[in-house]
Amino acid sequence: MIIVVISLIVTTTLLFCEDLSKFINKKRKIISELIIKNEGFFTILFTFIFLFEQLLLIAILALFFDVSKWLSAIVGIFALFVVTTAAFQKFIWQYKFKWSEDMRKSAEDVESIVEEQKGFIQFLLGKLRKKD
Numbered sequence: 001m002i003i004v005v006i007s008l009i010v011t012t013t014l015l016f017c018e019d020l021s022k023f024i025n026k027k028r029k030i031i032s033e034l035i036i037k038n039e040g041f042f043t044i045l046f047t048f049i050f051l052f053e054q055l056l057l058i059a060i061l062a063l064f065f066d067v068s069k070w071l072s073a074i075v076g077i078f079a080l081f082v083v084t085t086a087a088f089q090k091f092i093w094q095y096k097f098k099w100s101e102d103m104r105k106s107a108e109d110v111e112s113i114v115e116e117q118k119g120f121i122q123f124l125l126g127k128l129r130k131k132d
Contacts (some may be wrong), residue, residue: 029112047087054080 061072
């Protein structure tokens, strides 16, 4: 009897996970576009989430553990600075990378335009030489 119940639970869980994964895969493109279009918002959002977590750490250390309040504050503030700095560094590097990619694409576009113009100039020079 216990084996049957466990089998039903496992089967139901696997079916639910399969349905959930299918749902997520269907919505993946929409979710990806949302995240890509709002990268800055999500970076700032997670920075504030990290801030809240660090404040929660300070509160838990102060209220539930027998450590000096100064020690818990110093540990929490240090962790807060580290996480915030890392989040802002990621944010800045992400935009730097995006800018570099845009510049690279612009350079490729300019290169193709220059090649087209070079070919046209060669064509015109050829016509001019034939007239001489």
